Amino acid sequence: MIDPPRVIEEARRDLLEYENTGLSILEISHRSQTFRGIVDQTEKKLRELMNIPDNYHVLFLQGGExxxxxxxxxxxxxxxxxxxxxxxxxxxxxxxxxxxxxxxxxxxxxxxxxxxxxxxxxxxxxxxxxxxxxxxxxxxxxxxxxxxxxx
Known part of the structure; x- marks a missing residue:
């Protein structure tokens, strides 16, 4: 189960500085290794959560529906x-x-x-x-x- 106060605290902390990078999560370049790690970790967790097989691609797209x-x-x-x-x-x-x-x-x-x-x-x-x-x-x-x- 998700602990909402802990999630909010982690989001607040990452807005100020993400994992000792000296940058806010909002300032990290989408071309950086740090961001690549975020995407890779997110995809891994999404695959586990939704049971997405390896022969399917996961696309992260901007713009919404x-x-x-x-x-x-x-x-x-x-x-x-x-x-x-x-x-x-x-x-x-x-x-x-x-x-x-x-x-x-x-x-x-x-x-x-x-x-x-x-x-x-x-x-x-x-x-x-x-x-x-x-x-x-x-x-x-x-x-x-x-x-x-x-x-």
């Missing part, structure tokens, strides 16, 4: 003449559809607005290269509790 709304279309759509097919399940999937429109054609293959985003599709047919499902458990959003539908 909204950055992925543009990263996915840039990496999967740019320069290809293929549409992105989206399943509209609520607030975040509506936001996620804005960025790919700059990269190419976007098809909304299922839209839950008319039903107030109270359900998601069980099955639908589509021949597609790219289907994007946004499931962020915030605000008004519907999501699958079990398996994703058959496509």
């Amino acid at each position: 909204s950055l992925q709304f543009s990263m996915i279309p840039i990496n999967f759509l740019r320069g290809r003449n293929r549409p992105a097919n989206y399943i509209l399940t609520g607030y975040w999937s509506k936001k996620a559809i804005e960025d790919p429109r700059r990269e190419g054609q976007v098809n909304i293959i299922w839209d839950g607005r008319d039903e107030g985003f109270t359900r998601v599709p069980k099955q639908f047919g589509l021949q597609s290269i790219t289907i994007i499902v946004t499931t962020i458990l915030k605000r008004q959003q519907s999501w699958w509790l079990n398996d994703l539908p058959r496509i």
Whole structure:
């Protein structure tokens, strides 16, 4: 179990000086060995905690979930003449559809607005290269509790 006062004290201490480096954790260069050690230790602990196998990569990305709304279309759509097919399940999937429109054609293959985003599709047919499902458990959003539908 995490001891909150101890964690807060350690964070406060590291903000002032991280492990006798003479620098705050906020001042350490992202190119330094110290920072590399932080990333390596974090990845190791994350792999243990979430049982992530060695044949999977762990990516530490800035920008949060909204950055992925543009990263996915840039990496999967740019320069290809293929549409992105989206399943509209609520607030975040509506936001996620804005960025790919700059990269190419976007098809909304299922839209839950008319039903107030109270359900998601069980099955639908589509021949597609790219289907994007946004499931962020915030605000008004519907999501699958079990398996994703058959496509």
